[in-house]
Amino acid sequence: MYDIAIIGAGIAGSYIARELTRYKLDIVLLDGENDVGNQITMANSAIVHAGFDAPASKLKGKFNAPGNIMYEKVCEDLDVPFKRCGSLVVAHNEYEMATIQELYQNGLKNGVPGLQILFKDEVHAMEPNLNEDICGALYAPTAGIVSPFELCIHAAENAVDNGVTLKMNHMVSDIKNHHGYFEIITNAGNVEAKYVINAAGLFADNIYAMVGEPYFKLLARKGHYFIFDKEAGSLVNSVIFPCPSKKGKGILVAPTVHGNLLIGPDAEPVSYKGDIATTGERLDYIKENALKNCPDLPFNKIIRSYAGLRNTPVRDTYTTTDGDFIIEESPVRGFINVAGYESPGLTSIPAVAHHVVENIVKPMIPHLEENPDYNPKVRKHLRFDEMTEEEKVEIIKEDPKYGKVICRCETITEGEIIDVIHRSAGARSVKAVKKRTRAGMGRCQGGFCSPRVVEILARELNVPLDDVMYDQQDSAYILSGHTKSVKEEA
């Protein structure tokens, strides 16, 4: 019997799990996927928002700016790439300038530091590649860019290092409330826990419906993105948002923390919560709209397009909080919902996790003792490409596997790949290796390195080559079998 079961190992579940390890608790983190951070966390804008857009009255407004401020420390502890590059909301006319004024005022209410309204010349001095008709902007120096899946993976790793049990490929099909404890039924065995934190992303409404009368539902909205080659990475220095309108936030252009360029997303309601298919029409829409602010986008430098889902909450009873996070102990005693966790969820998570642990869990569980062994830091990730020449010399001497480059595009060595396979919450698939090391994320998109990565995974996990998966267990196979009809063993 665990003290707490967390359902969903995305950014919310993984980070809250880590935060909970500050206390002596027996925690299990469950997820139906083959890797942590594999859905919403995997495909979003990767932006640490300054916090000027959400109203102060909402949880989004309450947690965004405080979460943002915590990022340096969090990313240092968890060894995650993060860059405070600032953001601009750009205006093309007087009408949009008025909106920018409103955002500025709202930002002040939310406690966003350093906000400035810039004149035309200042905007263009800062970002020479923007459309010339941009007449002003709201500058938020605290906005940043981060690697969201690395943040999630490292949080999960740190949680496991601090004692959390991680159970991947555990798809929850039902929950029995035994009034005093919950029994979670999964396809890979049942799990018992006194308390449950529901951080199941898009499916948090379905999970809650297993124990209580539904009081919210989650609408899936699909967003398309393009990633450009690093050659285009310096087109903009900061995150460029269009001025928000009634139609929505619009298409942003942003550098990524790894040096690529990202554009997107749109927001298309979809009925199927697995619909991450791109459509030609929507991809064209992204391109057209991104050009409005950034006319020199080199579309021939695109290396990847994809779509991700986000979940917009709709409450049945309290319509005034429509569209806000749902972070509370539910009407079912001992069952906490962290749902409707969309933008700025990534930014808010350090503050939200703190709130969940200190203000929701702690009052629920009397006599919580601090965990004296809690270590907030993950073991340093050795990123060969980012090392100095001297460091490179040293690391290859220590471990020659760092002298063997597997991914040519991103210069990822075998040493790094072996390391992420053997860490806590380690990589079990080609995609999991890609998320952790960037092998396969470069311009050749794994063309050269994927056969080698398959080979390394098979060797390190001691499984046959054709058992190595691209992503999901069993279904995302890469190889269908051997050539030739003879049976061969070594």
Add this chain to the structure above:
Amino acid sequence: MIYDVVILGGGPAGLAAAVEAKNGGAENVLILERDRELGGILNQCIHNGFGLHTFNEELTGPEYAERYIQKVKDLNIPYMLDTMVLDMHDNGDLKAIHVINEENGYMIIEAKAVILTMGCRERTSGAIGIPGYRPSGVFTAGTAQRFINMEGFMPGKEVVILGSGDIGLIMARRMTLEGAHVQAVCELMPYSNGLVRNIVQCLDDYDIPLKLSHTITFIHGKDRLEGVTVAKVDEKLKVIPGTEEYIPCDTLLLSVGLIPENEITRNAGVVMDNRTNGAIVGELRQTSMPGVFACGNVVHVHDLVDFVSEEAVLAGKGAAKFIKGELDNEITFTTTNGDGIGYVVPQQVAMKNVEDKVTFYMRVRQVFKDKVVNAYIGDQLIATKKEKKLLPAEMVNFKIAKDILAQYPAGEIRFVVEEAK
């Protein structure tokens, strides 16, 4: 140790360049290869058809590679395997090449001359942005080729191929021979991008349909590929509504183009040509950086390895001349692509280095029948090459004798496709 010539890449271009540099008088030659053996991509190209021009016989890729590897060994040219070049810096007289491998760790290798022969990579599904899901089961043709021919694994059983590049056609036959069912090869353009010989021997022989003016409009399957939607396109390459057809398959191979791999070249500051995606080179494949040469697919994508070897000989010669101080750097001519021509290599000619002729490689932009390629300097027609058929897939090989070029003091040589007179 300071080398005379260091060669970045041990594929067909690197091997031939090394041999020629050594034969041309360079004493200390070193080949750096990132893979675990010499031969480059030829090791996975187990089909025949190589060497018809060079050896007058039909060899498979490994056989062709082995002939050059043997020459390298006979000449005692050293090579380092599993060795990755991180960077190259121009320090004036010497180039500093930063490399790593497991055995020797981090090394800085100095060279008087460098020959770039890194080859090319395949365009990916990400680059062409096919709508739909992103499951496993979508491979570039070359990745599938490596899995099947070298590792002995099948990527799948029911196959659709997008793009009629040669590797795609070769893989259609290869997968069929290994028991897979290839349902179709779809080509966006109204003509094939592969050699005629490959269409006949790889598709027609096995009744594999080639669907010209067709593309893939949707990839189905969340985890593993389940099928593709194929549709016909009009002259503007736009999908014609109503022509969509669903083809169930577990494997999609892409053969949609090759891109020279020039990260090191660009980072070093060598001047590039955005038509070829390779360095701007001269008649002996010298680049804008004195002492740095480039040849093979890293300069422009070739369709026959024989021409890669031919070009590598030029670069090897150039590097040997350079270290002996015999390379002239006065540019006499520049070249340019006129109507109908996509690019021309070399982009520059220094006449003093020319022995008897200059071979200009170029590609046409579309299929032409009964036309000629004319070379002009100013208004003066200096040479004509007649071709019954000009195909984008088949590189034009246009030789102009030194005597003809020598009649002009300088200028721009312009190549155009025109009516035969």
Add this chain to the structure above:
Amino acid sequence: MKKEMTCIVCPIGCQMTIEEKADGTYEVTGNTCKRGPKYAINEMTNPTRVIPTTVVIKNAMLPRLPVKTAEPIPKGQIFDAMAVINQVVVEAPIKTGDVVIKDLLGLGIDVVATRTMDKC
């Protein structure tokens, strides 16, 4: 019998038609040079192909050895040939040209290795 075919003797790729006459001779049209009819008649009477493929190899750096038929074999027997080739297991070391299968399908044609693979 009448058959359409693309000539592969040179890159032009002439679309040829070949027709068998009552007297057993062939008439070829559509060709633009005299090499066309020769190719067409050969394709009609006895089309042959070299088969490049792989066999299983043990104790080598790779699990597959590339091989080919030393001569072209009749087109109609390609899959029969593959069935035989697929059963073969060889041991490293192997040298280019080593015979992997002698007298394939009784055709008098060998299957030979197309690369050298050392033992490891």
